Amino acid sequence: MLRSEFELLLDKTLSPNRFKDYAPNGLQVEGKKDINRVVTGVTACQALIDAAIEYRADAIVVHHGYFWKNEDPRVVGMKYRRLAALIKNDINLYGYHLPLDAHPTLGNNAGLGDALGLVDREALQTGVPIEEGIGIVGSLLAPIAKADFYRLVTAAVNREVLFECVNEADIQRVALCTGGAQGYIEQAVSAGADVFITGEVSEQTIHIARELGIHFVAAGHHATERFGVKSIAKFLSEQHGLDAVFIDVDNPA
Missing domain, CATH: 3.40.1390.30 (NIF3 (NGG1p interacting factor 3)-like)
Incomplete structure (x- = not known):
């Protein structure tokens, strides 16, 4: 080509x-x-x-x-x-x-959403089409306990994550935005999410989570943003006949 x-x-x-x-x-x-x-x-x-x-x-x-x-x-x-x-x-x-964060099927957010099994997805930002939104919100098929949700997230990103639990309620509605998007936590609250997942955490993020009553997960900037480039390699290989491979250079951040 x-x-x-x-x-x-x-x-x-x-x-x-x-x-x-x-x-x-x-x-x-x-x-x-x-x-x-x-x-x-x-x-x-x-x-x-x-x-x-x-x-x-x-x-x-x-x-x-x-x-x-x-x-x-x-x-x-x-x-x-x-x-x-x-x-x-x-x-x-x-x-x-940003285009590789937001793509509704190949993007980072979509890939993490797929790994978690989220349905009924929409953009995290009110009134924005999902293909242009930075972040998504969706639902698990049924509510699950916090311990089960922790296992679900760690399996999705293949690493241990920071999980700040703020109450005893089960989790079903999930907001997420991969990478360094901890600043979107209040939008996740506005969207009615039980939990917000992103890659990074700031000192103030934990206080916001506790005071607004939303569980928070920092699952790694690198780990949450492998999904898009993995999907692109598969897309180029399977749909366009190119010799395309994803190479992961590990990063604990």
Whole structure:
């Protein structure tokens, strides 16, 4: 597939123009013209680039790419080494941030929702279509006890999680927003959720959870954002015949 066709496919699928984002979505570093072997990963760190080079990838697709707002624009140090490795090996780098959170079937939120078995999903933000919402709210088929919910979440993200239980009630209505979205906890309360799941926690988050009476789970920024890039690898392989694999560079954060 030509590089231009590959980017058109991703843009058509993920609709980046719907979002006002913190970094450019789409092609961030240009490489070879023809793309057949693709590596996907959460973050375009040096370890992922090195793995892509070993895999002889033509392109890398990530959730966390480069050129974030307010970052140092100089190409020095770590940034130089990463870019130099990509350019030397003629590898295209594609980054999709908010579009890969929000996609209703391939996105991070959708993937975590699938792993939890959520039904009747809608956007966490009132009045926003689910495909444009940053976060979702849905329901389990039946209420479950806190201990069972903890086991469900840990199995979904394959790691131990921080679980702040604030009352003895069972859990059925679940709000979630992957990554560093702890600031959405009050929207989860407004949506009537019994629990809010995200990747990270701030000091004030626990106080908010306790005072507003909502269970809170911090399941890991990296762990909750593996879903989208895993889905993209499967999508490219199964529906478009590319040699695409997800490579997980473990990160405890």
